[in-house]
Amino acid sequence: MAPPVGKRVKGIQIFRPFIYGTTARPFDDKTNPKPAGVPDDHTHSWTVFVKGIDDVDITYWLRRVQFKLHESIPNHVRMIDGEKGRSFAISETGWGEFEIAIKLYYVPDSGEKPQTLYHHLRLHPYGRTDEEKETMRLNGGEVISWTYEEQIFNEPYEAFYDILTQGALPSPSSGAAAANNKPGSKGGKGGGGKSKEKDGGKQQGGGQQQPQRSEGGVLERSAMIPLTNRPGQPFSRETEQVEIKKLKDALVKVEDLMRKTTEELTKKEKRLKDLRADAA
Incomplete structure (x- = not known):
C-alpha cells in the first residue's frame, strides 16, 4: 500500500x-x-x-x-x-x-x-x-x-x-x-x-x-x-427528532419518579425521627 x-x-x-x-x-x-x-x-x-x-x-x-x-x-x-x-x-x-x-x-x-x-x-x-x-x-x-x-x-x-x-x-x-x-x-x-x-x-x-x-x-x-423517512430509509432528521422526543419524555418521567421517591423518603425519615423521639 x-x-x-x-x-x-x-x-x-x-x-x-x-x-x-x-x-x-x-x-x-x-x-x-x-x-x-x-x-x-x-x-x-x-x-x-x-x-x-x-x-x-x-x-x-x-x-x-x-x-x-x-x-x-x-x-x-x-x-x-x-x-x-x-x-x-x-x-x-x-x-x-x-x-x-x-x-x-x-x-x-x-x-x-x-x-x-x-x-x-x-x-x-x-x-x-x-x-x-x-x-x-x-x-x-x-x-x-x-x-x-x-x-x-x-x-x-x-x-x-x-x-x-x-x-x-x-x-x-x-x-x-x-x-x-x-x-x-x-x-x-x-x-x-x-x-x-x-x-x-x-x-x-x-x-x-x-x-x-x-x-x-x-x-x-x-x-x-435525509430530512424525512422514506420506504427502505428509516434513518433521517425526522427519526432523530422522534428519538429526541422519546428521550425528553423519558427524562420527564424519571424526574417525576425521583421527586415522588424523594418526598416519600422525606416522610419516612420524619416518621422514623418521631418514633425515636417517642421511644426516648
Missing part, C-alpha cells in the same frame, strides 16, 4: 454516515419460497451489509469489507471489494442467530488501519412492540436489524482530506434539481465543536455552483442524512 500523501490536517475531524446490519425473512410458499438445494433445516434467508445513508456511494472512503460468519457456514470469511453503485453485502440462508464480525478496510489515501464492528444476526422479532411485529407480518415477516453509524476521520492526511471535501455530488435518490432546492448542509464534527467541514456551497471549476440538496434528499460525498 502506498504511503498517504502529505501531512495531516491538524484540528479537523470529518464524519460520514453509513448503515450496517442484517435483513432476514422466513421461508414460506408465497412471499419467500425456499430455493432448490437449500438444506431442509434452514428456516430463513438473510443479508448482511454495509452501505451509505440513503444508498449513496461510500467507496471513495471505504475500499473493502470483510464479513466473518459462523464457522459452520462454508467459506465463512467473505471479502467484498467496493464497487460504485452497490452496497457491500452478502446473502445466505440458515436457521440460527450468531454474531457477525464486520471489518472495514479504508482506501489507501486514508492511511487508516482497518476497524472491526460486531453485529448480531437477528432472525426473529423478539423484544419488539406489537405494532412492529404487525408491520413485519405485512412485509412478509421481514426482520430488520440495522444500525446507524458515523465514521469519523480525525486529522486526515491532506490527499485524503481533498478526496473527502472535493465536492458534494447529487445522489440517485436525492432528486437534486436546479430549481427550488435548499442550501447545502454544513457537515462534520470537531472535537468540542472546534472545527466544521463544509459539504455544500463550494464552487467547482469554471465558477459552477455545486448541486444542492432538494427537499428530503441528500448529496453524495457529504455528511447529510
Whole structure:
C-alpha cells in the first residue's frame, strides 16, 4: 500500500454516515419460497451489509469489507471489494442467530488501519412492540436489524482530506434539481465543536455552483442524512427528532419518579425521627 500523501490536517475531524446490519425473512410458499438445494433445516434467508445513508456511494472512503460468519457456514470469511453503485453485502440462508464480525478496510489515501464492528444476526422479532411485529407480518415477516453509524476521520492526511471535501455530488435518490432546492448542509464534527467541514456551497471549476440538496434528499460525498423517512430509509432528521422526543419524555418521567421517591423518603425519615423521639 502506498504511503498517504502529505501531512495531516491538524484540528479537523470529518464524519460520514453509513448503515450496517442484517435483513432476514422466513421461508414460506408465497412471499419467500425456499430455493432448490437449500438444506431442509434452514428456516430463513438473510443479508448482511454495509452501505451509505440513503444508498449513496461510500467507496471513495471505504475500499473493502470483510464479513466473518459462523464457522459452520462454508467459506465463512467473505471479502467484498467496493464497487460504485452497490452496497457491500452478502446473502445466505440458515436457521440460527450468531454474531457477525464486520471489518472495514479504508482506501489507501486514508492511511487508516482497518476497524472491526460486531453485529448480531437477528432472525426473529423478539423484544419488539406489537405494532412492529404487525408491520413485519405485512412485509412478509421481514426482520430488520440495522444500525446507524458515523465514521469519523480525525486529522486526515491532506490527499485524503481533498478526496473527502472535493465536492458534494447529487445522489440517485436525492432528486437534486436546479430549481427550488435548499442550501447545502454544513457537515462534520470537531472535537468540542472546534472545527466544521463544509459539504455544500463550494464552487467547482469554471465558477459552477455545486448541486444542492432538494427537499428530503441528500448529496453524495457529504455528511447529510435525509430530512424525512422514506420506504427502505428509516434513518433521517425526522427519526432523530422522534428519538429526541422519546428521550425528553423519558427524562420527564424519571424526574417525576425521583421527586415522588424523594418526598416519600422525606416522610419516612420524619416518621422514623418521631418514633425515636417517642421511644426516648
